[in-house]
Each structure stands twice: as C-alpha cells, then as structure tokens.
Amino acid sequence: MLTAILEHSSLFLQQLVNGITLGSIYALIAVGYTMVYGVIQLINFAHGEIYMLGAFISFSLLTGLFGVGLPFWLAVLVAVLVCALAGVLLDIVAYRPLRRAPRLAALITAIGMSIFLQNLALLIWGAQIKSFPRNLIPAFFNEPALQFGDVVVSWLQVIILLTAIFLMLALQLIVHYTRLGRAMRAIAQDKTAASLMGVNVDRVVSYTFALGSGLGGVAGILVALYYNAVYPTMGYFAGIKAFAAAVLGGIGSIPGAILGGGILGLAEVFGGGYISSSYSDGIAYAVMILVILVKPNGLFGRQLRDKA
Amino acid sequence: MDKRKTGEILLQAHKLVKKFGGLTAVKEVSLEVRAGEIIGLIGPNGAGKTTFFNCLNAIAVPTSGEITFAGHSLVSQVSGASSRLIFRSALLFALLSLFWLPLVLGVVWPETFFRLEAVLSLSSLALFRIYLLRPLTRFRPWSRLLLIIFVLVDGICAVSWLWRSAEFAEVSFFGLFPFYPMLVPGALLLLIAAPILLLLFNLSQVKEAFGQHLRADAITVFGMGRTFQNIRLFSSLSVLDNVKLGRHCRTRANFFGIVFGLPQARKEELDSAEKATECLNFVGLGQQLESLASSLPYGAQRRLEIARALATEPKLLLLDEPAAGMNPTESAELITLVRRISAAGIAILIIEHDMKVMMNLADRIYVLDHGELIASGTPAEIRSNAKVIEAYLGA
Numbered sequence: 220m221l222t223a224i225l226e227h228s229s230l231f232l233q234q235l236v237n238g239i240t241l242g243s244i245y246a247l248i249a250v251g252y253t254m255v256y257g258v259i260q261l262i263n264f265a266h267g268e269i270y271m272l273g274a275f276i277s278f279s280l281l282t283g284l285f286g287v288g289l290p291f292w293l294a295v296l297v298a299v300l301v302c303a304l305a306g307v308l309l310d311i312v313a314y315r316p317l318r319r320a321p322r323l324a325a326l327i328t329a330i331g332m333s334i335f336l337q338n339l340a341l342l343i344w345g346a347q348i349k350s351f352p353r354n355l356i357p358a359f360f361n362e363p364a365l366q367f368g369d370v371v372v373s374w375l376q377v378i379i380l381l382t383a384i385f386l387m388l389a390l391q392l393i394v395h396y397t398r399l400g401r402a403m404r405a406i407a408q409d410k411t412a413a414s415l416m417g418v419n420v421d422r423v424v425s426y427t428f429a430l431g432s433g434l435g436g437v438a439g440i441l442v443a444l445y446y447n448a449v450y451p452t453m454g455y456f457a458g459i460k461a462f463a464a465a466v467l468g469g470i471g472s473i474p475g476a477i478l479g480g481g482i483l484g485l486a487e488v489f490g491g492g493y494i495s496s497s498y499s500d501g502i503a504y505a506v507m508i509l510v511i512l513v514k515p516n517g518l519f520g521r522q523l524r525d526k527a
Numbered sequence: 528m529d530k531r532k533t534g535e536i537l538l539q540a541h542k543l544v545k546k547f548g549g550l551t552a553v554k555e556v557s558l559e560v561r562a563g564e565i566i567g568l569i570g571p572n573g574a575g576k577t578t579f580f581n582c583l584n585a586i587a588v589p590t591s592g593e594i595t596f597a598g599h600s601l602v603s604q605v606s607g608a609s610s611r612l613i614f615r616s617a618l619l620f621a622l623l624s625l626f627w628l629p630l631v632l633g634v635v636w637p638e639t640f641f642r643l644e645a646v647l648s649l650s651s652l653a654l655f656r657i658y659l660l661r662p663l664t665r666f667r668p669w670s671r672l673l674l675i676i677f678v679l680v681d682g683i684c685a686v687s688w689l690w691r692s693a694e695f696a697e698v699s700f701f702g703l704f705p706f707y708p709m710l711v712p713g714a715l716l717l718l719i720a721a722p723i724l725l726l727l728f729n730l731s732q733v734k735e736a737f738g739q740h741l742r743a744d745a746i747t748v749f750g751m752g753r754t755f756q757n758i759r760l761f762s763s764l765s766v767l768d769n770v771k772l773g774r775h776c777r778t779r780a781n782f783f784g785i786v787f788g789l790p791q792a793r794k795e796e797l798d799s800a801e802k803a804t805e806c807l808n809f810v811g812l813g814q815q816l817e818s819l820a821s822s823l824p825y826g827a828q829r830r831l832e833i834a835r836a837l838a839t840e841p842k843l844l845l846l847d848e849p850a851a852g853m854n855p856t857e858s859a860e861l862i863t864l865v866r867r868i869s870a871a872g873i874a875i876l877i878i879e880h881d882m883k884v885m886m887n888l889a890d891r892i893y894v895l896d897h898g899e900l901i902a903s904g905t906p907a908e909i910r911s912n913a914k915v916i917e918a919y920l921g922a
Contacts (some may be wrong), residue, residue: 279644308654311661343646392788397796398771398778399785405761405772412759415584417747417776417839426782 229369234492235485240376240445242484243383247438248461249468249476250390251306251431257407257471258427260322264329265309267458268336269432273302273439274449275344281355291356299436306432307425315421333455340451348450356444379441386434387477393430394473403427407471460487460500463507469520478518482506534562536595537843537874538583538751543592543602545575545582552578554898555592560843565865565875567889567906569882571918575898576878577756580845584753585743597749597842601741609732610666616727617663620674623720627681628653630688630713666737671728682721685714748776752841754832756848756878762821766831769820770806773838774799806834810864826857830864837868844868846877850884862888882919886910894918 248270255263277298280289289297313332317325365372394400402423405413414420442457443449464483468475483503490502510518538560545553552575560566568576581587583594585601594601628649656677662670692710727733752773761769778799780792807813810830815823820831829849836844846865850858858881865888869875879885885892886906894902894909896918902909909915 304651308658311658389786393786397785397792398775398780398799399782401764401768401772402775404764404768408761408763409759411586411743412755412761413772414743415586415747415753416773416835417744418772419742419744429782430786 229367230492232367232370234488236370236372236376238485238488239481240379240484241488242481243380244438244442244445244480245457245461245464245484246477246480247383247386247434247441248457249464249480250387250473251435252462252465253468253470253473253476254403254427254431256465257473258403259314259318259406259424261314261325262329262462262470263309263314263428263431264326264458264462265313265332265336266431266435267454267456267461268333268340269302269306269309269454270435270439270442270457271340271451271454272305272336273298273436274443274453275340275439275451276301276436277440278349278351278443278449279344281351288355295440298440299433302436302439303429303433306428306435309432310425310428315424333458337451337455344449344451346451348448350447350449351444360444375444379445382437382441386437387473390430390434390473399423399426460503463504467507467510467517469514469517472517472519475517475519482510536560537562537597538876539593539595540579540583541593541595543579543582543594544590545578545587546590552898553582553589553895556893556895556898556900558893558900558903560874560876562842562874563869563872564890565869565877565888567885567892568876568878568895569880569885569892569909570895573897574895576895577847578898579895580753580847580876580878583746583845584751585741585746596746596751599741599749601746609730609736612727612730613663613666613733613736616724617660617674619720620660620678620724621657623681623717624653624656624677626713627684627717630710630717631684671734671737675725675728678721678724681717685717685721688714689718744776747839747841750840750842751845752836752839752843753845754829754836754847754849756851758825758828758832760820760828760831760835762819764820765817766807766812766820766823767800767803767816769831770803770835770838771799773806773835774802777802777838777840803834803838806837807831809837809867810834826853826860829853829861833864833868837873841873843874843876846875846879848878848880850879850881858884 248266251266251269252263255261255266277294280294280297281291282288288294309332313328314325317328360375360378361373363371364374364377394403402413402418403426405416405418406420406423410420438457439454442453460483461480464479465476466479467482468477468479470476483506486506487499487503491499494502514520536559538558540556540558542555542557543553544551544555554575556575556579558566558568568579570576578587582589583596583601589602592602631652632645632649660670660674660677663674688710692707692714761772764772778795780789780795783789784792804813804816807816810833812823812827812831812834815827820828823831833844833846833849849865850861853861862884865875865877877885877889879888889906891904892902892906892909893900894912894915896914901914901918902912904912
C-alpha cells in the first residue's frame with residue numbers, strides 16, 4: 220500500500236491539494252450551519268441556497284447590471300453583503316415568527332425556504348448551467364502558483380485556501396473576543412438569562428445569520444470560480460454535504476465544522492481518485508456515518524447539556 | 528461612606544395578577560421600592576415569589592395590573608382587540624408594499640422594461656420598508672409615525688401616477704402583458720388604503736397602545752438587574768466573559784465595527800473588560816478571571832451572578848434566594864456584600880427563606896402566601912404578625 224502511494228506520489232499530492240481546496244469550501248459552508256444551530260438549535264436547510272445565491276449574484280453583478288458589469292472584486296464584495304442581508308431576511312421572514320413554536324415547525328419551514336429559494340433562482344436565472352466569462356475574472360486565477368513535477372497548485376486554489384483560513388481565524392476572533400461573539404455564546408446556553416442581562420436576542424440572532432450567510436456567500440463565489448459553473452441546484456448538494464460535515468465535526472462547534480469540512484473534502488477527493496469517481500459522494504457520506512457510529516456527538520460535539 | 532437615603536419611588540407594582548391557566552400564582556400584589564432601600568420578599572415555597580420577579584422582568588407577562596419602574600410603565604395595557612387591529616393593519620401595509628413594487632417598477636423605470644436588477648433593487652426597497660416597521664408589533668411610537676409617513680408617500684405616488692398614466696400606455700410588464708391595466712386599479716387601491724390606514728393608526732386606542740410593550744433586555748437597560756434562584760451562569764464562558772456579557776447593554780459597537788475590528792469597538796471592549804474586572808473585585812472574585820464559570824465553588828458562583836448583574840449598572844437589583852444552600856459563613860459574607868451594594872446606592876429587592884438573614888438585612892418586608900400579600904412592614908412588625916406566624920408555622 221505504501222509503495223503504491225509512493226509510486227503514485229504525484230497523483231497523491233495532487234489529490235491532497237484538490238481535497239484541501241474542496242474541504243476548505245465545505246468548511247466555510249458548514250460553519251454557517253453550525254453557528255445558527257449553536258445559537259438557536261435550528262438546522263437552517265436554506266443555508267445551501269444562500270451559497271447558491273452568492274454564486275448567482277456575483278455572476279449577475281459581473282456580467283452586467285444596468286448594462287455595465289462591476290469590477291471583479293467589487294462584485295464579490297457586494298455579492299457577499301447581499302448574501303449576509305439575505306440571511307438576515309430569511310431569519311426575519313421565515314424563522315423569527317416560529318421561535319417559540321415546536322422545533323419541527325421551524326425545520327419544515329427551513330426546508331420550504333430552501334425549495335422556495337431554489338425555484339426563485341430557477342425563475343430568475345433559468346435552469347441552464349452558467350459560467351463566468353473568461354475576460355471578466357482575473358486571468359492569473361488559473362495559472363499555476365506552485366508546481367512540483369506534475370503537481371500543480373493554481374492561484375485560485377491558493378486563494379480559496381487562504382480565504383478560508385483567514386475567514387475562519389477572523390470568525391474565531393469575533394466569537395471569542397467581541398461583544399457579539401460573547402452574546403452569541405451566551406444565547407446558545409441560556410436565551411432567557413442572556414436577555415435578562417440586557418442582550419437583545421433577536422438582534423444577535425440576526426447578526427449570526429448575517430455572519431454565517433456571508434461566509435456561505437463567499438463559499439458560493441469561490442466554488443463558482445473553481446468549477447466555473449453556476450446552476451440553481453448547486454446549493455442543494457453542497458448544502459447537504461456541508462451539513463454532513465457540520466454533523467461529523469459535532470454540530471454547534473465551529474472548530475468541529477472546520478475539521479469536518481476538511482475530512483469530508485479529502486474523503487471525497489481521495490475516494491473519487493483511488494476508488495471510483497462515481498462513488499465519491501458515497502464515500503464521503505460513508506466516512507461521516509463511520510465517525511458518527513463511533514462518536515455519536517461528532518468529533519467536537521458536546522454531550523447534550525443537562526440543566527444543572 | 529453611606530450613600531443610602533430612601534428617595535423617590537423606583538419600582539411600583541400595583542395589583543399585579545399572574546394566572547397560569549386556572550392557577551393564580553400572584554393575586555393582586557402591590558409593592559413599592561424606593562431608591563436606596565433593601566426590601567425583603569418572603570413566603571413559603573410556592574408562594575409566587577419567583578413568578579412575581581419574572582413579571583417584573585417581563586419574562587412572564589402579567590395577566591393584569593401595573594408596574595412602573597424608573598418612570599417607565601412595564602406592563603402593556605393594550606387590549607387584545609387593539610393589538611389585533613394594529614397587527615392586521617400592519618399586514619395590510621405589508622401587502623400593499625409588495626403590490627406597490629411592480630407599480631414603481633413600471634413608473635420609475637419604464638425604460639428598463641422590468642429587468643432583473645430593477646426587480647432586485649425595488650424588492651429590497653419594498654422589503655426594507657416592511658423591515659423598518661418591525662417595531663410596530665412592539666408598539667414603539669416612532670414606528671407608528673413611520674408607517675403614517677410611508678402611507679402618505681404612497682398616496683402621493685398613486686396620485687401622480689394616475690396623473691401621468693397615459694405615458695405608460697406602451698409599457699409592458701416583463702414583456703408579458705400591458706402595464707397600463709395594472710397601474711390604474713393598483714393606484715386606486717393605494718389611494719383607498721391610505722386613508723383607511725391613516726384612520727386606523729390615529730384611533731385613540733391605537734395611539735395609546737404605543738410605547739408600552741417592553742422586552743426583558745429593554746427593562747435591563749432601564750436599570751433592573753437580577754440573579755436567579757437556581758444559578759443560571761453561562762457555564763462554558765470564563766468568569767470574566769460572564770461579567771462582560773453584563774456590559775453588553777451598556778456598549779454600542781455595531782455589527783460592522785465588530786466584524787472589521789474598528790478602533791471604537793476595540794476600545795469599548797477594553798473598557799468593558801475594565802468595568803467587569805471592577806465588578807469582580809467588588810464581589811471578591813478578582814483573582815479568577817479566566818477560569819470557567821462552572822469550575823467555581825457554589826458560593827463563588829452566587830457572587831459571580833451578582834457581579835454579572837452589577838455589570839449591567841442596575842438601579843434596582845433583584846436577588847432571588849442568594850443565600851440558598853450556603854453555609855453560615857458564606858451567608859454572613861453575602862449579607863456584608865448586599866450591604867455594600869446597597870451602600871453604593873443600588874436599591875435591592877431580595878427573596879430569601881432564611882428569616883434570620885432577612886430580619887437583620889431588610890428595611891421593609893413583604894410576605895407572600897399562596898400568591899397573596901398577607902403582610903408588609905418593618906422586620907419587627909413582621910415578626911409579631913399573626914398571619915405570618917401562621918403561614919410559616921401552621922399548615
């Protein structure tokens with residue numbers, strides 16, 4: 220086995236690079252699931268659709284608003300802001316009225332919103348797969364940044380990884396060292412006590428959605444650039460995969476979501492590369508199931524807290 | 528230095544009633560706390576003391592009665608009928624706003640022929656209008672004014688569109704059907720709805736309803752801090768973070784300031800760390816800033832809860848059985864702490880089982896039994912009150 224890997228070391232390294240790239244994208248999406256779950260114990264199934272919206276909105280902004288496309292970086296920035304806003308609106312319109320309802324009601328609403336947003340995108344942008352015109356995105360993206368023998372790391376892969384690392388670090392800082400993050404952690408533990416200490420719970424939940432959806436939007440844009448394909452159902456598949464990553468890492472835990480995303484990305488790419496590309500999804504989910512069998516709360520999941 | 532002087536009335540509850548289904552947990556309880564006082568609330572288990580606290584904090588909604596705190600009325604006196612009325616008219620406004628969207632699209636930008644970007648920007652505008660009116664359901668006075676302004680603007684728009692309607696004869700809606708047949712009834716609808724909404728929002732009962740619904744966090748901002756009977760610390764947060772959370776309502780950094788780490792937000796963070804440390808030193812926990820709240824011993828957790836409540840800069844502190852489960856040394860320390868808090872000029876309303884603690888701490892005592900106020904007065908009066916003796920020793 221070892222010799223086989225050594226013989227195919229360039230294939231192995233290339234798969235590793237691809238796996239890490241994919242994993243960091245899954246991690247970015249999974250963080251959105253896990254943050255919302257951590258704060259209000261809701262699995263926001265429409266999160267994948269926010270990711271899809273990120274891709275579509277950046278596409279629309281690039282290819283022409285009012286006849287003129289925005290410059291690439293500005294388009295990305297605006298698309299991320301729109302995604303954050305869409306997340307907040309989603310919460311206000313769909314979830315907030317159900318905050319005191321049984322949890323199942325909010326879950327069904329989340330699935331409903333997911334289907335609604337998917338079909339809205341279908342209506343606005345159509346079903347065919349769109350790709351970014353080559354002249355509108357920076358040319359260096361697909362040029363190799365590093366090259367060892369046959370192993371090529373493109374600039375886009377470098378950017379994806381660096382963006383993911385940067386955003387994760389920033390998120391950790393926000394969650395652990397700011398007023399907002401503290402309020403989020405407090406609400407996750409005891410909503411009533413937090414509100415009695417003067418925290419406006421609704422506002423903090425809105426900000427949580429804004430953060431998670433912003434990260435989801437970034438992931439959507441990165442994926443759209445990486446595969447150069449934008450289509451209405453892209454959010455569904457990526458969303459399920461990222462949800463699996465969040466569960467694998469222990470839903471509610473941000474480091475768990477990052478690790479889960481990485482593991483799932485690597486499993487998918489290596490499974491696809493060494494076993495069969497048509498089984499790559501199946502292998503990724505099999506890894507998740509195995510982990511869950513051994514650690515039912517996920518890698519970093521806490522035991523369900525008892526009311527002590 | 529003793530800053531204590533009994534001043535103006537800080538908290539006044541008048542005939543407060545709270546029913547849970549058929550059970551009346553609090554029956555017409557009236558109580559007042561003046562600035563600087565230490566007031567005791569005692570009674571056997573299940574007498575409704577904690578429920579009473581929950582009503583003060585808007586955790587539970589009182590069935591009837593009034594609460595005034597620091598000049599603010601905390602209990603909504605809004606009847607169900609008028610809140611339904613407001614809710615329905617807000618809904619009507621929301622529907623009109625959504626309807627208004629295609630009209631503006633056609634009128635403002637006929638040349639764009641309903642392109643995606645126009646749809647997007649205008650739908651966000653319509654949604655933003657609705658979003659701004661969220662506080663309608665919480666009866667905030669400015670949201671009522673905002674709605675009236677929006678409705679007036681809509682009315683003016685509708686008139687001007689009708690005036691210019693001939694210009695839109697050629698425009699088609701997404702290339703599907705002519706826009707004109709939609710414009711005229713749409714504008715008429717807005718014109719009809721505008722006076723109805725104006726009328727509804729100027730009804731005297733609607734006007735009265737505004738400014739009376741308060742959430743728990745708003746009451747904390749007014750200056751009511753509290754601790755809990757069964758400790759409710761954020762156990763996975765550090766001691767310092769627990770207290771810094773109390774500073775949340777006294778800091779103002781907004782979302783962008785926090786996310787981009789703007790200097791103002793960072794300065795505020797340092798300030799709140801400093802204030803939180805002060806509060807912790809005050810209760811004697813200044814040495815354990817970074818340990819987890821759950822790792823503290825029981826008595827220290829109680830004091831941490833008090834520090835967290837103090838960090839919200841309360842005028843009135845509600846203590847729910849702060850000495851429960853404490854040994855005599857700890858409860859003696861607690862009494863000293865409560866006196867020091869009181870000396871700092873904070874009024875205290877305290878629930879306690881331990882009669883001894885109460886007798887030498889409280890200025891006045893209220894006694895609840897089965898939700899009813901059976902006695903009130905100075906500790907000496909309470910001690911000799913026949914009803915109190917019966918409630919505690921009889922049964």
